[in-house]
Amino acid sequence: MADLANIEAIEVIKGPAGTLFGSSTEISYGGMINLVTKKPKPYKIGDVSLSYGAYDLSRLTLDFNSPVNDSKTVLFRVNGAFQRGKTFQDFGLDNTTFIAPALRFLVNDRLTLNIEAELSQNERNMIAVGYLLKDSIA
Structure with a gap:
């Protein structure tokens, strides 16, 4: 899941028209949600x-x-988010580090090259439900 720090827009395509984008395993006939970075x-x-x-x-x-150069044919953008916090649990924590660099090369009027990455690291307390069920049954 993308961090909201790197989201430009959220597009909702309702109905069967959503099947035109993506594969049939990722969406249903009800539509789809497109996150634009x-x-x-x-x-x-x-x-x-x-x-x-x-x-x-x-x-x-x-x-x-x-822009990286004077002719504005090489463009750079970086988005980042650093979050630290606790949760409602006694020893809960929710720490996230996210960075998304993007580089765009405008080669000519008909060719643009985009290089994008999303790097994230999450540290959260999670209770393994399967582990709790196994111990309670035994």
């Missing part, structure tokens, strides 16, 4: 956000975009 743009922007919340939640997000 952020792409590099030909101008320089930057954004940093810090959020605090319940259970000692702290989340830092960043978005940096810049």
